[in-house]
Amino acid sequence: MLFKKLFKLLVVGGAILGGATGCAAKAAGAEKKAAAPDAGTAADGGAASKDTGGGASGW
């Protein structure tokens, strides 16, 4: 129950704060979006394993 409330409070509430543009466009499927430059592929092509991301430390 706590987690359902958190989903509504944070995810749904946050998306509304961001404005409906993203969700509306997504639902309509009307616009072709720009692909991310790397589209999931490391720019150096052969050394993807070195291109690591990290996470934000938390409590």
Added chain:
Amino acid sequence: MIVREAWAFRARVEREAAFRFARLAEEISAFDPDSPVPAMMRKAAEDERRHLALCEELAGGPVEGIAGSDRIAPRSLGPREAALYETVAACCITETESVATVTSLLSEDALPRVREVLHEIARDEVSHSRMGWAHLAREAGELEVGFLSRWLPSMLAGAAGSAFEPFEAEMDSPELLRHGVLPISRKRSTFVHTLREVVFPGLEQFGISTDAARAWLSERSPAAGGAGLR
């Protein structure tokens, strides 16, 4: 000792977040000037500096340094994708986890001053998580955000820290709750449930596959247990 170390670590987390949010506010406003997110991030940076002082108080004195790395996005990403990566990692994952952690702590019988501090922090953490979902919602209308899928395990590893590693028995003492610290087994279960019931469904709502993230989590928490006593 564990309690002071925990609050000292949190102080470093808050300083790291203050740096990151101040920087992300400028980066995001450069490509999305109409977004409400940069203003939220500037406010969040101020909040985090205030939280830093509160954490230092409960740690027993000044704390130096940051908990991890200020810049966490892969180098291959362009500036806009890197800002999205960091916002999802810091807000959608880590700040959402923080809200769940603080909420869990507030349901327990903490010492009066600890409770006051937790209340003050909890109020702000909600906004910090929401600004991440707000930014993701905006970017999902402009970019193919599915590229984040492959990076989710890296984000989770950074957010989890040492939570799934073997631990000393004193780290699982219920007495920790009075001092605003979750016993490790409770910390793990809160982390896992928040991912499965809040973060993953939220990401999937924007078309981001969580298959790799769920696999990462299953490897570490077969039954939300992780590694046991050292």
